[in-house]
Amino acid sequence: MSYTFFLLAVFTFQSLLCSTFAQPVDVSVDAQVLIIGGGVDAIIAASTLNENNITDFIILEGSDHLHSHLKKITFAGLEFAPGNLWGNSPAKATIQNFHESNYSSYTVYTDEGDDITRVAIKRETDLVAAFNFSTEAIIGDIEEGARPDLSQKATLARGGWIATSAVDKVMEWFNFDFDEGRSARDISTIQAFRQNVLIGPEKYFLLGNRTALDRLASILTEEQVRLNQRVRVVNQTEGFVRAVTEDGIEYTGNYTIVTSTVGVIQNGGITFDPPLPPWKSEEFCRFQMGTIDPIFLKFDTKFWDDTEFILHANDRHGYYPAFLNLEAEGLYPPGTNILIGFLTGEEAYRAELLTDDEVKAEILNVLRNIYGEDNVPDPVEFYMSRFATDPDLYGTFPTWPIGIIPEDAQTRLRANVGRVYFAPEGAGNVEYIGIPRGSFRDGAAAAEAVIGCLLEDECDEYSPVEPGAPPLCQDVKPYNPNKRRKNFNVRLLSTEKKFE
Incomplete structure (x- = not known):
């Protein structure tokens, strides 16, 4: 293979990969957004989507109730x-x-x-x-x-x-x-x-x-929540994401928000196809x-x-x-x-x-x-x-591991991989890791990123540069977790009255 042909092949591959995640293709999907897991992050993500008039989402929860670890x-x-x-x-x-x-x-x-x-x-x-x-x-x-x-x-x-x-x-x-x-x-x-x-x-x-969370969950409709649907495989290809449950039921969406705990990811509770890149899986396994x-x-x-x-x-x-x-x-x-x-x-x-x-x-x-x-x-x-x-x-x-840079870990944990976004059940928040307030913020941040992609065509992409290797997509803007978009509501619960 000539050097020129090799460069052309690489350029074509990069272009196809970037375009794969750029716009939803015209496929029949079950919902615009699939939310995997039904914890605090998921409920806040769903609430944030609702507040911005995005109601076409489905929460896929593995147990027979929402917010598993807060179950009464x-x-x-x-x-x-x-x-x-x-x-x-x-x-x-x-x-x-x-x-x-x-x-x-x-x-x-x-x-x-x-x-x-x-x-x-x-x-x-x-x-x-x-x-x-x-x-x-x-x-x-x-x-x-x-x-x-x-x-x-x-x-x-x-x-x-x-x-x-x-x-x-x-x-x-x-x-x-x-x-x-x-x-x-x-x-x-x-x-x-x-x-x-x-x-x-x-x-x-x-x-x-626990009135605040109960109140938010009560707004969700039967069509938006599927209980006893434990997702085992997340596959993204050709402009959409497919979630497959342990019973073999498939759900498709344009985007997905994975709210599973770092424990579920570490223990292989979900298989990602294609696999998560090393920088992502490594961060999950450090926690x-x-x-x-x-x-x-x-x-x-x-x-x-x-x-x-x-x-x-x-x-x-x-x-x-x-x-x-x-x-x-x-x-x-x-x-x-x-x-x-x-x-x-x-x-x-x-x-x-x-x-x-x-x-x-x-x-x-x-x-x-x-x-x-x-x-x-x-x-x-x-x-x-x-x-x-x-x-x-x-x-x-979740708890922070010893010896990390918290802000860097937050960026990597929250960063999306193509159409798959993450709200890692309170692990992605520097200030309030491991408590419900951190989960509130993780869920809101993930929903915010998806809303930006759906409503404003501003899709984040995090592509760390490995030593000696160029970025795969040169024209993708760096992921910025602190970026504030102003054209839609974000439920960050920064004021106490939002709990009332």
Whole structure:
């Protein structure tokens, strides 16, 4: 093949590829936009499309309900959302019924039933001192790129904190794992610091309230939502996108917004045809999913302490380390008789592979070691969340990996690949990763990009230049996640009144 002919072939291939994603071709499609997944991002994306008079979309949700990890359950006559028991400071004004958690109200027991709360308070003081000393010393250099990011475990060790005893391990879990759903060795110091500054340390236990999301979901029509349609393949070709469910049902659209969690992508829950480019798949695989599994136990009588939390000090890090007393001051009235136990990270995953009876036996053994064999009856009701193995989630929420550049990661996670756009369930937002507000913004950003393509013929394309290789399409404008288009509404929920 001559060199001239080779160049002509390359140019022709590039032109065809660019034109493939430039305009929808005249094919019979089920909807202009397919939205894969039915979480917060999907509902906000759909709401944003609706607000801009784009109603020809279909949400394809794998389970029998929308917003999987925010699904409500009724337990002992009370309503809970196990995947979102707590709100945070930015959402405070939107919550109508809440209790501000008191993380200083705890009692700590050993496996032998010894009350070691005084020792635990002293060790928590040492932990906080180590955290403050080390973070203050290095956070500026990390922010400026003068030194690499560290795991929270390394940052604590730099400040003199090394958890070796059972009481040290439970206090470390209570201060770090309980927030992030992962061990301190997997938590990014810079992102934990940013989250604390942006969101604040306060947490608000939600007393059965999630009105804003319910209200938005209620606007969707039956034609716009397809439940029990778990998408396994996303194929884009010749100007449209085809989504194929695990039952072999095909849906076609001009564009699609994938709102699946990074956990679903990492675990091969969706096959992309053609495959995602390396820069995209690599970014998804760098992220982590945090898992917090609440375990609800209803008893006939209350046998535990009046403090808000009962902590269990064990040599095995994270082994049924905490229980929330729902009769603590400001929560539910006497006679509620409900404890919620918690597992996170690897221990949550391990327990999810057990049966309910096996988990119940383990957690009751812990409570009976603390309060005495004869004082702890069998629960009259039991419920355990299983987020780590849920095929629509593979975790409770995304967390930043150690050592990334957050703004660059946001660009790559949100960036479209041709006609496939992404709203990665709260992972693509620097400010509010892993919380509903971040999911709101991810969903709105993806919808905004699709609206721009549909209404203004401004289709984004992100094409990173690999070392030694020219961009595939020279005339494609760089992807800019901060670009603001002014001719349509964008539901970014930047003002609290939009929650009301």
